Amino acid sequence: MTEAGSATIESLSGDRPSRRPLEIFAALFVAAGLVYLFHLGANALGASEAYSAWAAAKPGVGAIVRTPVLHDPGKQVFYYVVLHYYTQIFGLSEISLRSMSAIFSLMTLALVFALGCEMFDESTALAAAAMWAFNPLAVVFAHTARMYPMLIAIALAHLLMLLRVRSRPSIMGGIGCGILGAAMPYTHMAGLLILGAEGAILLRDLSRGKRDTIAWMAIVLAIALFLPYLPVAIRQSQDLIYGHWLDYLGPPYNYPLAGKLAAGLVAAGATSWLVFGRTVERDGDEPLRVLVAWIGLPALAFIVGSVILHPMFNPRYLSPGIAASSLLIAAAIGAWSAKWRNLLAAGFVVACLIMLPFARSKPQPWRDLAGQVAGGGASEPVFFESGFISNANTANVPNGGFPFGYYSVPFDYYFKGTNPRIVIPGFDAAAARMTIGERVSAASGGWLVSWKDRDGVKSELPDANRFRVVETYRQPHLAIYRITAIK
Template sequence: MDLPASAREGMKIARPKSAISRAVADKGIPMDGRASRRPLEIFAAILVAGGFIYSYHLGTDALGASEAYSAWAASKPGISAIVRTPVLHDPGKQVFYYVVLHYYTRIFGLSEISLRSMSVIFSLTTLVLVFALGCEMFDDNTALAAAAIWAFNPLAVVFAQTARMYPMLISIALAHLLLLLRVRSRPGIASGIGCGILGAALPYTHMAGLLILGAEGAILLRDLAHGRRDTMAWMALILAIALFVPYLPIALQQSQDLIYGHSLDYLGPPLNYSLAIKLVVGLTAAGAALWLVFGRSLERNGEEPIRLLVVWIVLPPLAFIVGSVMLHPMFNLRYLSPGIAASSLLIAGLLGAASIKWRNLLAAGFALLCLIVLPFDRPKPQPWRDLVEQVAAGDKSAPVFFESGYVSNGNTAEVPNGGFPFGYYSVPFDYYFRGDNPRIAIPGFDSAAARMTIEERVSSAGGGWLVSWKDGDAVKSELPDPKRFSVAEKYRSEHLAFYRITPIGK
C-alpha cells in the first residue's frame, strides 16, 4: 500500500542514525562533509591565551644555571665552537638547540626575554601539534580536549618560560610522530624524507630522542607482525639513524661519561641492586614491552591509536628505569617531556572512549584548575642578580671561587673528573657580573686542595667569595680554618650556597 508523502517523510525523520552518521556527528562534522569550525575557533582562543601566559614575566627572573649555559653556548662564534660545548662541558645535551638559539639570538640578542622567547615559540608549536595529532588519530573534539589539557599545565608553562632545549625536543618529537603516522598511512617520498630529517633532529637535540626513535620502531614492528609493511615509514627511521651516525662516536663517548663519569650523580649515586632485583626488573620490563608490541588488540579502531600512544609514551621511561637499576640513576622528568605532552592525547582519547560528555567537562575543568593554580605555582627566582650586587659592592680585588667538576651528591663529589673545569656556577655568575674580580676554579672533588687555594688567595687579597654547589656538610671540608678566617653564609638553597670569606682581624 502506498503511503502519503507526509507519512513517508515522517518515517525518514524517525529512522535511526547509521553508524557513519553517528561517527560523523561525534567528530563534529556536519552531514554536508564540511569540518565544524567550532573546535578550531576554541583552539585558536586557547592558543592566544597560551601565548599570553607563556610570555608573561619572561624577563623578570634571573636565568638559572642551565639557562645561562644555553646563553653561553649560543654566544659562541660559530657552529664548531658550539659543537664542542656539550662535548666538553655538558654531556647529553646535543648541539641542535644551541645552533638554532645561536642564530636566533644573533637577531634578537642574549637578554633573558630573547633567550626564553624561542621556548615560547616552540611551546606554541607544540600546542598546534597536539591538536593536529588529535585530529589525525581521533577527531577534532578529542584534539581540542587534548590541547586544553596540555595548554595551561604548570609543566608546559615552566618549559615555555625556560631557555632550555626541552620545548624544542617536545615540538620535534610530536612533529616527527605526526609525520610518521602520515607516512605510515599515506606513503610518499617527500614526506618520508622529511620524516627522516625530523627523526635525526631528535637525538641531535637530546640523547633521549634515541629512545623515542626506538619506541617508533616498536610501533612499526607491531604493524609488521600484523602483516603491514610500512616500507616508507621504515625508510624514514633508517634515514634518521643514518643522519645521526656521523655524530655517533661523540654520542657514545658522552653516554659513557654520563653513566660512569659522574655527571649524573645529581640524580644520586648508584644504588647497587642485587642481581636478583636486576633480573626481576629486566624481565618485567621486557615482558611489558613485548606485550605492548605484540599483544592482542583491544581496540575497535584498526589503527589502534590508544596502544600506539601507550607504546610511544611508556617505552622510553621503561628504558630509563631499567638503566637506572642496572647501571646508574638516569631517570629525570625533563627527559620524558615529549611523552608527558603526548599524555594529554592519551587521556583525551581514553575519556572520549568512555564518555564524550565527561571528556569535555573534565578537559575544561582541568584547564580551569590549572589557570587558578598558575599564579601560586611560580618557581623560586634565581639569586644571581643579588649575589652579583654583593660582589660588586665589595673589594674589586677579592677573588670569587667556583668548584670545578660535575655537580654531585654524597661520596661521589670526591671522585676526580674533568667536568666543568672553569667551575659550574661561573657561567651564570659571568652572565650578570662585569667586574674585574678574579674568578678562580677550585677542584670540587679535592677538598684539601680547594681549602689550601682559598686560604692562600683570601689571605693575600684580604677577602673573597665562594659559590658552591655542595650541601652544608660537604662544603665544610673545603672552607678555610675557622681560627684564622671568618666565613659568613650569605645565601643557601638546594645545590647553591654563597659565602663571604675574610681573614680574622681584617
C-alpha cells in the same frame, strides 16, 4: 521541499566539519601565548640556562659543537645551533633566550591539536590541547631557555609525520619524517629511545601484514643522518657514565641480581604485549596502543636501566611523552564518555590556572650576587669548585668535570667586573681550603660559590679564628658564602 531534498541537506550539514572546536582552539592558543610570554625576563637565568646563552654566544657552529663535547657532556648541539642564529637576531637577553622556548611551546600546543585530529577527532584534540596548554610543566618549559620545548615540538611533529606516511605514504613525506627523526637525538639523546618506540610500533604493523615501507625508510634515514655524530655521542655517553654517578642521578642502586632480572623480564613482557598482543581497539590503526607504546616504552627503558645499571630517570627526559599523555588521557576518557572528557578537561584547565602562581621556579641569585661582588671591591676573588656536581658520598672523587667551575658560567653572564675568578678543586678540600685562605688574606675578602651541602663545604672553609664566613644563599646544589679576614 521534498523529503529527499531535506535528507540531502541534512547529510551535507552533518558532513561539514564544525568550526567551533577550531575557534575554541584559536582562543586557547592566544591565551596560552599570553601566559607563555608573561614575565619572561623577570627571573635571572638559572645555571643550565646560562650554559645555553654561553653556547649560543660562540662564534660559529664548530665552536658550538665542541661546547657539549668538552665542557657539558650529555647536551646535544641542535638546540644550541638554532639558539645561536636566533640570538644573533634578537640578542642574548633573558627575554630573547626564553622567547624561543615560548615559540616552540606554542608549536607543541598546535601539534597536540593536530595529532588529536589525525588520530581521533576534533573534540578529543581540543580536550587534549586544553589539558596541556596551561599545565604547569608546559609553562615552566616555555619560561626556560633549555632544549626541552624544542625536543617536545620536534618529537610530536615527527610522530605526526610518521602517522601520515604510515597511512598515506609519500616519498617526500618520508624524507621530511626522517629529517625530523634525526633532529630528535641531535637535540637530546632521549630521542633515540623515541625512535626505538616508533620502530616497535612499525614492527607490530609488520607482524599484522602491513609493510609501512615509507615509514621504515623514514626511521632508517633518521638513524643514518645521526650516524656521523655517533662517535661524539659515544664519547659523551662515557662522560655521562662517569659524570652522572657523581651528578644528581646518584650512584648505582645495589639491587640483587634477582630483582634486576625481574625488572628486565617485566619490561620484556610489556614490550612484547605492545608489539605482538591481540588487538583490543575497533580502530584498525590502534591509536591508543600507538600512544601507549610511544609514551611508555622510553619511560620503561629509563626505569629498567635505572634498576639494572644506575639511576638515569629524570622526568624532563620524558617531556615529549608527558605532552602526548594529554592525548592519551583525553581519548581514553572520551571512549567512555565524551561529556565527562569535556568536563574534566575544563576542570583541569581551571585547576592549572589556579596553580600557576604557585608553580613558579625559585628566583636565581646571580643578579644579586653580581651586585654584591661589585660592591665589595675589584680585588676580592670569587671561588668556584671544579668537578661534576656531586652528592655527599662522591664529592671527593677526582674527576675532570667542568674544569672552569660549573657556576662560573651563570656568574659571568651577569658580572662583568674584573674580580679574579679562581677555580678550586671540588674533590680536594685541603687544597681548596689553602687557596681560599691565601687569596682572601691578600684581598681581605672574597666569595665562595659551592655546589656542596653544608657538611661537604665545611672542610673547604678557612680557619674560623682568622676568617669570618657567612652563608648568604642556599638551595639544593648551590650555596654562596661571604668570606672576610678578621683584623
